[in-house]
Amino acid sequence: MGIRLANDELEQDGARRPAGLPSPVEILQALIRFNTTNPPGEEAACIMYIRQLLEDAGIETRIEAFDPARPNLLARMRGSGEAPPLLLYGHVDVVGVDKQAWSRDPFGGDIEGGFVWGRGSLDMKGGVAMLVSAFLRAHVRKLPLRGDLILAIVSDEEAGGEYGASFLVERHADYFADVKYALGEFGGFAFHALGKTFYPIMVAEKQICWLKATIRGDGGHGSMGKPGSDCMAQLGNMLQSLRRNKLPIRVTPAARLMIEGMAAALPLLPALLLRGLMRPRMSGLILKLLGKKGGTFAPLLRNTVSATVVRGGEKINVHPSEIMVELDGRTLPGVTPQQFMDELRRIAINDSIGLEVLRHDPCAAAPDMGMFGLLSDVLKEADKEAVPVPMLLPGGTDGRLFARLGIQTYGFLPMPLPEDMQFTKLIHAADERIPVEAIGFGTDAIYRVLERYGAQPLSSDG
Numbered sequence: 001m002g003i004r005l006a007n008d009e010l011e012q013d014g015a016r017r018p019a020g021l022p023s024p025v026e027i028l029q030a031l032i033r034f035n036t037t038n039p040p041g042e043e044a045a046c047i048m049y050i051r052q053l054l055e056d057a058g059i060e061t062r063i064e065a066f067d068p069a070r071p072n073l074l075a076r077m078r079g080s081g082e083a084p085p086l087l088l089y090g091h092v093d094v095v096g097v098d099k100q101a102w103s104r105d106p107f108g109g110d111i112e113g114g115f116v117w118g119r120g121s122l123d124m125k126g127g128v129a130m131l132v133s134a135f136l137r138a139h140v141r142k143l144p145l146r147g148d149l150i151l152a153i154v155s156d157e158e159a160g161g162e163y164g165a166s167f168l169v170e171r172h173a174d175y176f177a178d179v180k181y182a183l184g185e186f187g188g189f190a191f192h193a194l195g196k197t198f199y200p201i202m203v204a205e206k207q208i209c210w211l212k213a214t215i216r217g218d219g220g221h222g223s224m225g226k227p228g229s230d231c232m233a234q235l236g237n238m239l240q241s242l243r244r245n246k247l248p249i250r251v252t253p254a255a256r257l258m259i260e261g262m263a264a265a266l267p268l269l270p271a272l273l274l275r276g277l278m279r280p281r282m283s284g285l286i287l288k289l290l291g292k293k294g295g296t297f298a299p300l301l302r303n304t305v306s307a308t309v310v311r312g313g314e315k316i317n318v319h320p321s322e323i324m325v326e327l328d329g330r331t332l333p334g335v336t337p338q339q340f341m342d343e344l345r346r347i348a349i350n351d352s353i354g355l356e357v358l359r360h361d362p363c364a365a366a367p368d369m370g371m372f373g374l375l376s377d378v379l380k381e382a383d384k385e386a387v388p389v390p391m392l393l394p395g396g397t398d399g400r401l402f403a404r405l406g407i408q409t410y411g412f413l414p415m416p417l418p419e420d421m422q423f424t425k426l427i428h429a430a431d432e433r434i435p436v437e438a439i440g441f442g443t444d445a446i447y448r449v450l451e452r453y454g455a456q457p458l459s460s461d462g
Contacts, residue, residue: 028129029109032118038093079145083454087182091157127413146454165398187411200391202411204254209329214354219321241348261389299394334365370458
């Protein structure tokens with residue numbers, strides 16, 4: 001495994017860099033040492049560190065902020081205009097570490113055992129270090145760009161993006177005019193299955209569809225036993241129904257691309273089993289046969305809902321007459337809020353319970369695969385064992401917000417990972433860490449994309 005390297009590159013801590021620039025590893029260590037836990041975020045010092053790196057290299061930057069304590073950094077390098085502008089973006093806020101048992105300082109950025117340790121090393125300060133390093137390298141080497149290259153480092157992704165990507169999309173859309181494609185999170189990490197090394201590249205993500213369920217019933221004094229219409233009983237029934245009943249299977253274009261991509265690399269029997277997931281009459285049984293591995297595919301084939309917040313009752317001696325439950329709904333691309341609520345009505349929530357949409361962040365029903373071939377080629381050259389596959393992400397990223405401007409995001413932060421490393425279980429968890437080697441690998445892969453972007457026509461059908 002390895003990427004071709006230019007002769008003028010130096011090696012430091014396993015990462016590659018042109019002379020005069022800090023290595024991607026050094027940048028990551030510095031980023032981790034800024035405590036940008038969201039809430040409250042307070043990303044300003046971290047953003048200004050990146051700004052200083054860029055300006056020291058002679059790159060002009062601008063800051064746009066809804067709140068000065070939570071700024072967003074923008075920078076642009078001009079291209080020849082042969083291709084549309086390409087956007088690189090990432091966030092520097094992180095989730096908290098309270099009540100987690102870390103074996104090292106979560107904001108220390110220590111290197112030990114071949115890993116950089118710290119909150120955000122995977123989500124996503126490691127990715128930001130790669131993107132910023134590739135951007136700097138392109139500037140220092142005077143890379144001939146076929147399209148403008150835009151870097152956006154944002155705040156507030158972990159809490160919805162109000163101060164970050166959402167603010168930029170709503171207030172500064174003109175800065176992203178004509179952008180068709182973007183590189184960001186979440187994808188490019190290696191995972192190993194049946195002797196293959198897959199590199200999933202995110203091409204789509206599930207939609208946020210948050211709901212509020214309102215349960216009403218008879219109130220009354222607590223000493224008088226259960227009222228005729230008991231809110232608590234209705235609540236219990238609803239929660240049990242949500243737990244027991246699965247929403248129907250839906251095979252979206254993004255899920256089909258992912259499953260077909262994996263199946264094409266597998267032996268006949270595993271491939272047949274995987275393709276069976278796309279047959280609704282068989283998929284339920286196959287998911288059970290796959291056991292824990294089936295848990296990876298299940299949310300990619302159906303809408304999901306989780307009850308996360310309950311509000312009701314004011315006094316211990318009074319039956320509540322109203323209970324409100326907030327539901328974290330994640331719907332497949334192209335599914336409308338009404339279709340989602342209709343599904344819930346059929347299997348778990350009766351008509352007497354009110355349903356209201358709190359937030360819906362839509363995304364396109366099918367991804368634009370125009371850059372997938374380029375990204376795939378770069379990965380296969382970097383790692384001869386790589387099997388790049390499209391990925392539908394069950395969670396959400398800032399990609400859904402940039403999608404409002406017609407921008408297709410590819411989750412592309414390439415990381416070769418050890419076979420025994422449980423990547424997804426380390427994100428947001430104690431002892432989050434990233435292999436030192438992965439940071440240099442990802443930086444080089446992103447830079448190769450910048451070198452080739454626009455050299456061949458980009459088509460929406462991939």
